[in-house]
Amino acid sequence: MSKISNAARSIGKLDELARKDTWLNRIHPLVKLLVTLLYLVLVVSFPPIRLTGVLAMALYPFLLFEISGLSFRDALYRLRIVLPVVCLVGILNPFFDRERVLTVFGITVTSGTLTMLSLMVKGVLTVLSSYLLVATTTIESICGALRMLHIPGIIVTEFLLICRYVTVLLNEADRVTQSYALRAPGQKGIARKTWGPLIGQLLIRSMDRAKALYQSMCLRGFRDDRPYLTVKSVTATDLFYFAICCSALIALRIFPVLELVGGLFVS
Amino acid sequence: MSHIHIDIAGLSFGYEEGIPILKDLSVSFHEKDAVGLIGANGAGKSTFLKLLVGLELAGTGSIRVEEIPVEKKTLAKVREKIGYVFQDSDTQLFMTTVREDVAFAPRNYGLPEDEVNRRVQRALELVHIPHLADKAVCRLSGGEKKLASIATILSMTPDILLLDEPSVALDPGNRRNLIHILNEFDHLKVIASHDLDFIWDTCNRVLLMDRGQIIADGTPDGILRDEALLTTHALELPLSLSRIRPG
Numbered sequence: 001m002s003k004i005s006n007a008a009r010s011i012g013k014l015d016e017l018a019r020k021d022t023w024l025n026r027i028h029p030l031v032k033l034l035v036t037l038l039y040l041v042l043v044v045s046f047p048p049i050r051l052t053g054v055l056a057m058a059l060y061p062f063l064l065f066e067i068s069g070l071s072f073r074d075a076l077y078r079l080r081i082v083l084p085v086v087c088l089v090g091i092l093n094p095f096f097d098r099e100r101v102l103t104v105f106g107i108t109v110t111s112g113t114l115t116m117l118s119l120m121v122k123g124v125l126t127v128l129s130s131y132l133l134v135a136t137t138t139i140e141s142i143c144g145a146l147r148m149l150h151i152p153g154i155i156v157t158e159f160l161l162i163c164r165y166v167t168v169l170l171n172e173a174d175r176v177t178q179s180y181a182l183r184a185p186g187q188k189g190i191a192r193k194t195w196g197p198l199i200g201q202l203l204i205r206s207m208d209r210a211k212a213l214y215q216s217m218c219l220r221g222f223r224d225d226r227p228y229l230t231v232k233s234v235t236a237t238d239l240f241y242f243a244i245c246c247s248a249l250i251a252l253r254i255f256p257v258l259e260l261v262g263g264l265f266v267s
Numbered sequence: 268m269s270h271i272h273i274d275i276a277g278l279s280f281g282y283e284e285g286i287p288i289l290k291d292l293s294v295s296f297h298e299k300d301a302v303g304l305i306g307a308n309g310a311g312k313s314t315f316l317k318l319l320v321g322l323e324l325a326g327t328g329s330i331r332v333e334e335i336p337v338e339k340k341t342l343a344k345v346r347e348k349i350g351y352v353f354q355d356s357d358t359q360l361f362m363t364t365v366r367e368d369v370a371f372a373p374r375n376y377g378l379p380e381d382e383v384n385r386r387v388q389r390a391l392e393l394v395h396i397p398h399l400a401d402k403a404v405c406r407l408s409g410g411e412k413k414l415a416s417i418a419t420i421l422s423m424t425p426d427i428l429l430l431d432e433p434s435v436a437l438d439p440g441n442r443r444n445l446i447h448i449l450n451e452f453d454h455l456k457v458i459a460s461h462d463l464d465f466i467w468d469t470c471n472r473v474l475l476m477d478r479g480q481i482i483a484d485g486t487p488d489g490i491l492r493d494e495a496l497l498t499t500h501a502l503e504l505p506l507s508l509s510r511i512r513p514g
């Protein structure tokens with residue numbers, strides 16, 4: 001299978017996950033969205049030098065993976081392209097910032113190393129928490145939640161359509177390259193001189209397809225001012241989940257949890 | 268009381284300046300009409316159907332669906348009444364699974380979830396594909412896509428059906444089932460097709476189009492048996508009517 005159809009397939013897989021009927025999927029999308037946003041803000045708000053604080057924030061995604069039954073390995077596999085990129089941020093810090101902070105087992109740790117590590121962890125955590133949101137909430141529900149936050153309908157519709165068209169573009173690219181490969185046997189990749197027409201063709205075709213899909217949605221009752229959203233009302237369980245998550249996350253942010261736990265063992 | 272009807276008067280349309288595709292069409296469809304739209308490739312059949320649901324709007328002349336003129340501001344109303352099956356199923360289907368796609372319209376019309384489920388189940392059963400409900404749309408075969416497309420429309424329970432090449436890609440069993448479904452649907456339907464036997468089996472009225480004009484409008488008997496008429500417009504007798512002479 002080609003790389004392109006693989007990509008389209010993993011988007012489909014993610015959507016499938018989001019449509020499952022687990023307790024985490026059932027939590028109100030607005031609640032999940034707000035918790036995720038709070039989490040992102042809290043993680044980013046740690047000063048880079050406080051590596052232990054950032055590490056403690058990892059509790060949230062790991063606990064959620066554990067109790068939701070989502071596969072952590074699948075997540076790592078799906079995010080295999082994003083995660084290394086995220087890790088690149090801050091990779092140069094150790095070279096610029098050589099101030100010595102502490103020595104562990106005879107190895108000197110500079111503040112540059114610490115900030116690099118905490119940036120990496122921050123990056124990985126934000127990606128993982130976003131993945132948790134997307135893997136348990138359909139795009140339509142996320143859009144519904146955005147609408148509840150009074151984000152203008154036109155922006156939400158735009159977001160919804162972009163999500164849908166990414167698959168269209170990938171499928172179209174897959175078809176074009178396949179039909180190319182069938183008529184250019186024995187060729188590796190695509191000849192440089194065909195790139196221009198091929199990409200142009202791809203753009204026109206995806207635009208046409210996107211337009212046709214949009215029309216097909218409109219024919220079945222979709223309207224810009226009333227996007228396809230099934231927003232249910234918030235239940236007591238949702239509020240409970242919201243309260244627990246928020247207080248736990250804020251506690252993790254305020255109290256140096258890892259240090260406290262560590263302190264218990266040392267003393 | 269016959270409230271379901273479409274009236275078209277003086278309709279002309281072209282995609283590009285100076286290249287007319289439809290030329291001054293005037294015709295009316297009534298509640299019990301099952302109209303077969305036939306004509307050579309590029310005759311304008313698909314274009315005509317698209318204009319009826321307002322997918323193209325720049326035409327001159329008028330189209331009224333149950334007295335509502337098809338215009339930008341009436342589109343939502345018109346489209347609630349019409350179920351349209353695209354010639355290309357890939358265009359029709361856009362959700363991830365068949366079930367989601369079939370549920371799209373009823374959900375959009377704000378039906379309660381158990382009614383949505385009932386309609387989805389019924390539509391899937393009608394086209395004999397309940398077993399494909401949770402299959403990813405992009406993994407369906409060509410004919411399965413066609414059946415799923417038809418189910419997405421049946422779940423809307425429209426007043427009027429417009430179908431563009433519905434029998435393409437179907438195996439004989441599914442084709443026969445589709446004929447059965449269409450014959451059960453006793454409101455107005457317009458079917459564009461090159462499958463003249465299919466038209467013969469489902470329609471009580473035939474419109475022959477050529478280069479954007481309606482050449483003939485009559486009963487299947489009158490038009491589909493008229494070999495001279497069909498051949499002058501690049502068509503042939505339905506297989507079931509053409510006599511196979513022993514060599």
Ligand SMILES: Nc1ncnc2c1ncn2[C@@H]1O[C@H](COP(=O)(O)OP(=O)(O)OP(=O)(O)O)[C@@H](O)[C@H]1O
Nearest residue numbers: 282283288306307308309310311312313314315354
């Ligand atoms: N989007 C478009 N832009 C420009 N021209 C178009 C477009 N779509 C169709 N046409 C032209 O309009 C004419 C009528 O096309 P249409 O699709 O209505 O024919 P048809 O009768 O449905 O043919 P077929 O039997 O092959 O489906 C054709 O000549 C076609 O090239």
Ligand SMILES: [Mg+2]
Nearest residue numbers: 312313354431
């Ligand atoms: Mg056509």
